[in-house]
């Protein structure tokens with residue numbers, strides 16, 4: 016049976032919830048379809064020791080401050096899941112969990128949203144599917160020949176899984192630094208952290224608050240028609256969160272040239288054995304459900320004006336990164352972009 020609504024939100028992580036909050040304030044009829052069986056989006060799957068890089072009050076969605084976590088300046092991922100679970104309930108958001116959307120198609124003056132649970136006809140769609148479900152692995156020579164274990168950030172849980180092993184962590188971003196620190200601090204693991212270029216740490220006193228200020232200044236400049244002040248990448252790549260500082264990992268080995276059956280080969284021809292490689296090499300936006308709309312531009316991205324898809328004004332994309340709004344892939348940053356998207360959708364449907 017096909018169901019009717021004003022707006023279908025695809026994805027019920029923090030971006031979907033923030034947009035849901037604003038759609039409700041706009042008085043629109045909508046449903047949030049989320050593939051996860053439980054609330055919390057990607058935060059349910061982070062590794063055990065992960066903590067936010069901002070204090071709770073700087074990690075809040077619109078309307079409701081994240082409460083502090085007892086004994087922690089920087090809340091853990093489980094605390095974020097609790098907060099998002101509470102957020103869904105508090106605002107009575109119409110969310111269906113365990114509902115994966117396979118395709119969004121044009122259908123006369125509606126968009127047809129095909130989920131495994133049901134099909135919806137909507138006047139507009141907001142896609143907020145994040146990137147956690149699309150881990151990226153670089154093409155490295157010999158990758159398939161390595162006989163040890165290979166895993167991505169999304170599969171990493173805790174150091175106990177690697178006790179007594181030699182582990183190579185690849186990646187110069189926050190995930191690489193934090194997972195390398197997590198392993199190194201355990202003391203039972205021989206950890207080698209590998210990056211493509213020397214790691215760029217932010218000063219110790221810079222946490223997510225400062226990054227948010229940079230993103231806000233950028234948004235204000237762009238809104239006022241001034242020149243782009245640059246994103247947070249201009250400051251550095253890695254937030255020196257307490258475990259990263261404690262591990263003292265200030266240098267890395269530069270990227271190996273290939274994997275061998277037993278480890279890695281370095282640029283000077285020498286080799287190191289390894290039991291496991293952890294690829295902290297990022298993600299790509301999860302956009303497969305939008306393929307029938309044929310909107311992809313260069314580098315696989317869907318061209319947008321703000322959050323609105325240029326080739327399909329009834330479609331908005333939210334939370335995939337600076338691409339659809341400054342800092343919109345962060346808890347604190349997504350609220351304003353979500354508000355703008357909800358307002359624009361509301362205006363379209365008037």
Ligand code: FAD
Nearest residue numbers: 026028029030050056057067068115116144145334345346
């Ligand atoms: P997600 O949380 O991934 O939610 C998307 C939802 O859509 C998921 O529930 C998914 O199952 C669902 N979905 C996907 N495809 C479909 C489909 N086809 N149909 C239906 N549902 C679908 N941000 C901060 O603010 N502070 C931090 O300290 C911080 N630390 C981070 C640390 C790490 C290691 C990572 C990876 C990110 C961190 N971030 C942090 C960034 C950011 O907050 C997260 O990436 C966030 O999870 C993005 O939210 P989202 O709602 O866009 O996506």
